[in-house]
Amino acid sequence: MKKIFLFSCLLAAITISSCAQQQVQQKFAVTKTDAEWKKILTPEQFAIARKADTERPFTGKYWDNHEKGTYYCVCCGVPLFSSETKFESGTGWPSFYAPLNKKYVGEREDNSLGVIRTEVYCTNCGAHLGHVFNDGPAPTGLRYCMNSASLNFKKQ
Ligand SMILES: [Zn+2]
16 A cells, blocks of 8 residues: 555656656757857846846837837847837837747746736747737737847848
């Protein structure tokens, strides 16, 4: 009886630890250590894109950018958003109503700050980009609220 109990405890422990590992180990095409990211990113870019910090509103490079072009991932360079879907949200963060390529713009649940939000991240390297909300304009009704520090804009 004791043996069976020990065995089921062991099984439960293995199941729990493998689930926990699965959550952490999402595979990305581009992976680097923190030290490697720090070499190519500014301290602000590293804190936001790699550690999910948020820049203060109205301080980023792109909230008030009205030039035509494409916004790329600051970490790995894949195209994420176009100036064509950028809109004035009044939030002080660059806001878009749709991603340029859904393949590279992933969503995952974020329970930090005691509220459930939808985090937006780069599916190619795992960079934190911002959050998406349901109060955006037509045609999607979505508001991709991004950090300038996670983006690299190139003029058309
Ligand atoms: Zn990326």
